[in-house]
Amino acid sequence: MKKRYIIIMVSIVVLLLLFLFPVSLLQTPNLTAFEYLELKPYITIGNIIIIVPSSTLIVYLLGIITIYIGIRLYKLDASYKKYWGISLILWGVGTLLAGTSYQGLGYELKCSGQAFCLFTSWFELSYLYMTALSITMMAYAVAKKSLNEKYMDTYLMVINIGFIVYTISLVFGTIFEIKLWITYEWFLLFFLLYFVSFFVVNFKNNKRNPNTLDKKFVFVWTLMLIINVLYFIYFYSGIPESLYNNYQIWFSANDVLHIGLIYWMYYIYKTVKRNNKDIIK
Helix, strand or coil, X not given: CHHHHHHHHHHHHHHHHHHHCCCCCECCCCCCHHHHHHCCCEEEECCEEEECHHHHHHHHHHHHHHHHHHHHHHCCCCHHHHHHHHXXXXXXXXXXHHHHHHCCCHHHHHCCCCCCCECCCHHHHHHHHHHHHHHHHHHHHHHHHXXXXXXXXXXXXXXXXXXXXXXXXXXXXXXXXXXXHHCHHHHHHHHHHHHHHHHHHHHHHHHHCCCHHHHHXXXXXXXXXXXXXXXXXXXXHCHHHHHHHHHCCCCCHHHHHHHHHHXXXXXXXXXXXXXXXXXXX
């Protein structure tokens, strides 16, 4: 219980610091507000411009579904399932934050009233932090179920150090405007290794003690890899640009990713919920 309150207080401080030190870095190459809107579809509701409305709906749907699944898993008895619940709730909140700035209100937050559009916003930085915390909780869920006490403490210590180092870099990157430290690429550098470790933990535990749960989670991490490979294939295929330029149809690589993640979240829910036939109270 004490650890929970510490995490909540630290998170409030981090999010407050990200808010108090707005980043003034500009997008590269520089884009005016007009040039920004020329690149993507948008609608106007009152005085507010909503960019890529279809993508906004998809990412918000992902966020809402993920939060709902997280709440359902948190209500299950097993402690590792509660960690899964917390992880997915945080992931869902992060998704809503990301969708607000990368999609939805991206113009309003980064371009409106600016000579040139900003590189990032509080919503995007908060998304990075919330997702980092989510993946850290995911590591606890994996460790609690698939690691014995001999290895668990060391594994979680490394996981916590990685999270702390990333959080410090994110805050310092925001305050001192160090661009690399506030990018999604920097985030991936840290947390891609976490997913690799999840795969290794479940794979080795299943090899040592064959069981359905670890087999299913080996597939979970493989599925995440497949979804991301499809994202990059579609991103570099030229299809998104062709659809929009020739047919005015907006279906981006992010849409591929988010639709894939909806299924990924559902598969996690079914895998965790069915194990040991736990009943939601």
